[in-house]
Amino acid sequence: MALIELNQLTRHFEIRPGLVDRTVRGKPSRLIKAVESLNIAVGENEILGIAGESGCGKSTTCMMIAGLLPPTRGQIIYRGSDLATADAAVRKEHRRNVQMIFQDPYESLNPRFRVADIVAEGPRALRLWDQKEIGDRVESMLAGVGLNPGKYTERFPHELSGGERQRVGIASALVMQPVMIIADEPLSMLDVSIRAGILDLFRELQDQRGFSSVYVSHDLAILGNVADRLMVMYLGQAMEVGPVEQVIRSPKHPYTRALIGAVAVPDPRVKRPVPKISGDISRPIDPPPGCRFAPRCPYADDSCHDTFLELDTSDPTRHQAACHRLHVLPDEGL
Numbered sequence: 167m168a169l170i171e172l173n174q175l176t177r178h179f180e181i182r183p184g185l186v187d188r189t190v191r192g193k194p195s196r197l198i199k200a201v202e203s204l205n206i207a208v209g210e211n212e213i214l215g216i217a218g219e220s221g222c223g224k225s226t227t228c229m230m231i232a233g234l235l236p237p238t239r240g241q242i243i244y245r246g247s248d249l250a251t252a253d254a255a256v257r258k259e260h261r262r263n264v265q266m267i268f269q270d271p272y273e274s275l276n277p278r279f280r281v282a283d284i285v286a287e288g289p290r291a292l293r294l295w296d297q298k299e300i301g302d303r304v305e306s307m308l309a310g311v312g313l314n315p316g317k318y319t320e321r322f323p324h325e326l327s328g329g330e331r332q333r334v335g336i337a338s339a340l341v342m343q344p345v346m347i348i349a350d351e352p353l354s355m356l357d358v359s360i361r362a363g364i365l366d367l368f369r370e371l372q373d374q375r376g377f378s379s380v381y382v383s384h385d386l387a388i389l390g391n392v393a394d395r396l397m398v399m400y401l402g403q404a405m406e407v408g409p410v411e412q413v414i415r416s417p418k419h420p421y422t423r424a425l426i427g428a429v430a431v432p433d434p435r436v437k438r439p440v441p442k443i444s445g446d447i448s449r450p451i452d453p454p455p456g457c458r459f460a461p462r463c464p465y466a467d468d469s470c471h472d473t474f475l476e477l478d479t480s481d482p483t484r485h486q487a488a489c490h491r492l493h494v495l496p497d498e499g500l
Contacts, residue, residue, distance in 0.1 A: 168207035175204040175240035200226040202402040213379040215393030223402040232266045265339035266348040271331035275323040282319035285338045307341040329360035346378045401458040408485030418487035421459045465491045
């Protein structure tokens with residue numbers, strides 16, 4: 167049984183016109199289709215990487231999995247229970263066991279709380295342990311992420327560096343003893359010199375504690391080192407999914423090929439072909455049916471514009487792409 171399973175998960179945001187446009191001109195509301203019919207499952211002790219450009223729905227997907235944003239339709243199945251119809255005990259268990267590390271360490275920490283209170287906030291809210299045990303666990307967790315409790319428990323977030331703040335964010339998630347961590351681009355706001363240390367810490371903690379993870383990143387090199395499976399998204403749709411090494415070394419979907427082909431190689435002798443895509447990025451507001459990459463894809467035909475192929479998650483080891491035209495795509499060395 168999968169730990170988390172997403173079935174036809176969809177999230178739309180309504181854009182309402184102004185009062186005059188709505189009452190006098192009769193303009194209807196429009197929809198931003200941030201995530202559309204997403205199917206994916208994450209197993210025990212598995213790390214699923216999600217890649218894609220800004221605006222593709224990665225963070226919206228993470229917020230829905232964490233229970234911070236309700237889906238427009240579809241199901242989030244947690245250990246066999248649909249969270250939309252689950253009882254209070256299951257929802258409380260989900261809140262504890264699925265924790266999130268946010269992208270911006272400067273905005274995700276309460277500036278009025280000291281470090282000890284930030285890390286202790288979750289256990290106190292859910293009344294997991296008594297105050298003494300919570301204090302002991304907070305100190306142990308801070309030490310586990312490389313922060314000396316004697317130096318950091320009484321500090322405020324503004325007294326910390328970016329890397330230290332992100333370590334506090336990791337500690338506040340892990341102190342709950344979760345079974346899944348959702349890491350929404352945890353390195354993107356940090357200096358390059360700090361990223362390696364945070365990444366090594368994340369991998370070490372995952373090995374020690376054995377939690378599952380959904381790890382979001384723009385950097386395919388990071389996902390290649392961290393993730394077990396990789397899902398590539400474009401404007402709310404899942405384009406490709408499979409074992410991370412297969413997706414990176416042998417991409418199938420034209421968008422995945424273009425995404426990987428755009429990654430710079432630190433060797434002037436290596437020359438990659440320019441990705442064969444054209445046009446501007448499509449807007450997610452009331453998009454037409456079909457594959458949203460079709461307007462930019464050089465291989466698209468009418469079937470691509472009419473219908474979108476949804477990925478099948480029944481086999482987690484399968485490498486698959488949501489493309490009608492796989493049989494005509496040329497082999498491209500990446």
